[in-house]
Amino acid sequence: MVDNTHYEALGVPRDASADDIKRAYRKMARKYHPDVATDPDADAKFKAAGEAYSVLSDPESRAAYDRYGADWDQPRPEPDQQRAGAGSRWGGGFAFDDRDINADSFRDFFGGRFGGGFGGGFDRSAMQRDQHARIEIPLEDAVAGAKRAVTLQMPQLDQTGHVTMEQRTIDLTIPKGVMPGQQLRLRGLGTAGGDLFVEIAFQPHPVYRIEGRDLFVALPVTPWEAALGGKVKMPTPTGKVDLKIPPNARHGQKLRLRGRGLPGAQKGDLYAVLHIVNPPNLSQKARDLYRQLASESSYDPRSNLGA
Structure with a gap:
């Protein structure tokens, strides 16, 4: 019987390419990582995605899995x-x-x-x-x-x-x-x-990107957190910390935490790369507040385009 458990865990078809599998794993890992997920089944889905990637990312183990299913790693x-x-x-x-x-x-x-x-x-x-x-x-x-x-x-x-x-x-x-x-x-x-x-x-890590001894994490912030500034929780390899967001922060702006990267003779740094994210649903009151902001602000982000 064909076993599709690992493909289903990543949400990809059996003929998915190696790049498709890698992208699907990163997407699932970011979505269900314990530091950010709210889904009650996130832990199980996170582990299932990791196990699926460990098998499907390797050509030989994937071929064995496609042939033998759940018993792919038994001695033959x-x-x-x-x-x-x-x-x-x-x-x-x-x-x-x-x-x-x-x-x-x-x-x-x-x-x-x-x-x-x-x-x-x-x-x-x-x-x-x-x-x-x-x-x-x-x-x-x-x-x-x-x-x-x-x-x-x-x-x-x-x-x-x-x-x-x-x-x-x-x-x-x-x-x-x-x-x-x-x-x-x-x-x-x-x-x-x-x-x-x-x-x-x-x-592969669902949260950090590695460059030398430096680590980078995409940190979501709300529009009001970016505009007003303040402190937000962010993950580090040794635990969560409070990060100070400056007022008028920009999308893509990098905030550096010195010495929070990989250890060594010269310690690496940890960079939080800000990603401004709109809430998925707005209440009527929130919409009214946005309309009020729009009416009171003369800022035009497209002025340099001649639009």
């Missing part, structure tokens, strides 16, 4: 070999480099340096090999630092030189201020005592 060994392909999602979000892991590939890689052949003894030190993986973390982990227990499968060699896939749980320390593209080196956790290099990537 290929005949005569074990495969760990790019984009394969082990517990914790790891993805190993695209390579068939079997005895022949080890022999090819090390140029036949197996003194005595695979059936007998061999120089195990020659088998040491670094492994590379990639993990997506929430922005909040980079802001505060975190420790994560990550489960993954890795190729290992037994005493006869046969390759097996071993499940391992690794305690990964994510340092405060880590940046996308940065690699964490775990010594001795690769193949046969080699090292494991973990590349950091950030999960």
